[in-house]
Amino acid sequence: MGATGKGGPGLSDRLGRPLRDLRISVTDRCNFRCPYCMPAEIFGEKYAFLPRNEILTFEELERLVRIFVEFGVEKVRITGGEPLLRHGLEDLVAKLAVLDPRLDIALTTNGSLLPRYAEGLARAGLRRITVSLDSLDPAIFHRMSGERFAVDRVLEGIRAAEAAGFERLKINCVVQRGVNDEGLVDLARHFHGTGHILRFIEFMDVGTRNQWRMEEVVTGAEIVERIGAAMPLEPAEPNYQGEVAARWRYLDGGGEIGVITSVSQPFCGGCTRARLTTEGSLVTCLFATGGVDLRTALRDGSSDDVLREKIASTWAARSDRYSEERQQILQIEGTAERRRERVEMYQVGG
Secondary structure, three states, X not given: OOOOEOOEOOOEOOOOOEOOEEEEEOOOOOOOOOOOOOOOOOOOOOOOOOOHHHOOOHHHHHHXXXXXXXXOOOEEEEEOOOHHHOOOHHHHHHHHHOOOOOOEEEEEEOOOOHHHHHHHHHHHOOOEEEEEOOOOOHHHHHHHOOOOOOHHHHHHHHHHHHHOOOOOOEEEEEEEOOXXXXXXXXXXXXXXXXXXXXXXXXXXXXXXXXXOOHHHEOOHHHHHHHHHHXXXXXXXXXXXXXXXXXXXXXXXXXXXXXXXXXXOOOOHHHOOEEEEOOOOEEEOOOOOOOOEEOHHHHHOOOOHHHHHHXXXXXXXXXXXXXXXXXXXXXXXXXXXXHOOOOOOHHHHOO
């Protein structure tokens, strides 16, 4: 089955990639309507989100994560939707924190609710926070968040996380040509010297509802060139094997940025990440067409051994490398209207 992790049998897929990271989507709801994830014209006031009884409980998530840790998972990231909309999220963090003291528990959020919850999450055992922030320009941010919030709301959330003791935040920016790419240098200057790591993400064809076009992708190389022209950069070594963001360090010692190049320079070969959807499906790729149902086994009285076998067999059969095959697949599928259905970003947390 592959390498060993945390005292248990490790898992490897068909390409020899171990299972090390798990992303958990705890809710399909969000208070933003970012066009590349939950466009407002689709996710309107009458959109039917999952009923509560179809969403995994914290006890069910704890049970699954315990098994994933047995298989060698070292990092768990809580996502959504907007995860802070899930009532009592601190309780889930506390449950996961006691499973293994070495488990790295992180959260990805739009930041709008951090002033209310950051301190409690820190007390519960959350180790790291990533905040999504696509622009500092008020008008651009307003448009990219679905015209629901002002950018000051996210900046307030970042300050709240700092006050709660999260000293090294990651700030994620999805870059879309003709939308927010002119503000990249301003964003970099804002976080230069703060100790936070700004990460630029190439606009990706996740799901089927964001009207993705290759022409709107600003490549990682162009991003680095633009920022480096204003504040010189040098490449830095990865922090660990399989790190998705290429690291670049400011020559003046003002910190670093990361660039996630899923489109222009795919990194499928080092992907060690599994995902749990809100309703309990195990998904093995961000661009997957579906997943393997674990919720039924959780609720029909099945033993942990049954769950272990489902997880192990799913990962052992994994051969996903969509980003490496993207061009060939898109040529076959043609226009966006003809592309295959995929799991949406809000279901797997990006």
